[in-house]
Amino acid sequence: MTENVPLPDFDLSRFMPYRLAVAAQRTSEELARQYRDRFGISIPEWRVLVHLATAEDVSVRDIEARVAMEKSKVSRAATRLEAQGYVTKTQHQGDRRLVRLKLTPRGRELMAELLPLAQAYQDEIEARLGAAFAHLESGLTALLQDK
Amino acid sequence: MTENVPLPDFDLSRFMPYRLAVAAQRTSEELARQYRDRFGISIPEWRVLVHLATAEDVSVRDIEARVAMEKSKVSRAATRLEAQGYVTKTQHQGDRRLVRLKLTPRGRELMAELLPLAQAYQDEIEARLGAAFAHLESGLTALLQDK
């Protein structure tokens, strides 16, 4: 007769980690599918490419710190990108533990296509949300800053 | 001499899908580790449990729609939960294609521990963000409503 332990009310749809996960999934899904179907690129690979488009001469460690991915994930993404001919991996001259990642010309051409796609998607989200976009931005800034 | 294709500027750290992914990862990580280390529960399992704590007599299909997970993910989470003794899977009487998921008494006891943990975490986030929490909420609401 003690089978029915009472449970507190809880609304998953208002739980912030859940809402963020769903929002991230929704917004990534459409773009990720385009990347995958048209270019054979996954999200981890895309993140590495974006960072290389900004700063060349980057190590796995640098990317790990900048794009919020585990180093093994970065390493495997870089290996796949190298196999696809978008990236070269060479030994760093000063510190031979480091790997120097660099876009190939073909990789640059790819990014010249991908980056406008991403920017257009960002613009589309911003247009759709209107004033709420700024709210979302300030909320995320607060959430992501310290810690 | 045409090696250097020019690339448009792009700031990954301001790209909304990326920011949302990082925010989701950060906020889920801490809680997920607690669930895993202390109770042996993963995030997909947790989502199923939360929904069962709210509404009993639920099918895999129902959960798939409510908690934003693929049906195969729900199915496997339910299988694991059954093996751990937190959930029972029985055949629905009316429609024998459906599986009726239900918390066991032990499952209810687990949730009586887990739900307050989640609520405390939610409260902590809200306290830390202050006014920005409301901004985040309204932004997410706008983003997630239609589609």
Next chain:
DNA sequence: TTGACATCGTTGCATGTGCAATGATTAAAC
């Protein structure tokens, strides 16, 4: 009834993932 089609849940398969352990290299300690 029969047949065609839709729905539900599970599973096979290839691939991605986190985590710990490893080898290679460099830095620090003494």
Next chain:
DNA sequence: GTTTAATCATTGCACATGCAACGATGTCAA
């Protein structure tokens, strides 16, 4: 200078994942 510790990137392993295919059941039309 030698030993010890730290750092960088990769890899092995067990497991999770998405997706398509499947079997079982239910629905609908003729």
